[in-house]
Amino acid sequence: MVLEIALLNVRPGQTAAFETAFAQAQRIISGMPGYVRHELQKCLEDDHRYALLVWWETLEDHTVGFRGSPEYQEWRALLHHFYDPFPTVEHFVPALP
Template identity: 85%
Template sequence: MVLEIALLNVRPGQTGAFESAFARAEPIISRVGGYVRHELHKCLEDDHKYALLVWWETLEDHTVGFRGSAGYQEWRSLLHHFYDPFPTVEHFVRVSTP
């Protein structure tokens, strides 16, 4: 399993609109093959920063399957205009389990 972590900086004054748009975008990502689950977290110290965590079966489920889909174009349309700068996205695999 692969964990995608995207650090999102939402333009000041746009957090409410972003959260509403994200709620509309959630079903898009959840329909993609290889999607496992996701969580959106808001930063306590800076309320316009978010961390999006998405679990995928494989890296390619995200980088090829999702990003190459028509759904991704809809996702982009709903969300990408809120970000400044554009998010940092990285992928991780588990190396330790408590």
């Protein structure tokens, strides 16, 4: 299993709209092949910063399957305009058995 982590900086004044859009967008990602689960966490110290955690069966389920899909274009249209700067996305696997 692979954990995708994206730190999202949402433009000031846009957090409510972002959360509404994310409620719609999470339906898109949750239907993708290889999707396991996700969480959206809001930062306590900075109320326009979020951590998106998505568990995938494989790296390719995210990088090829999801990002190469028509559904990704809908995800992108719903969410990407909220970010400043655009987030870095990294992938992790367990370090210890």
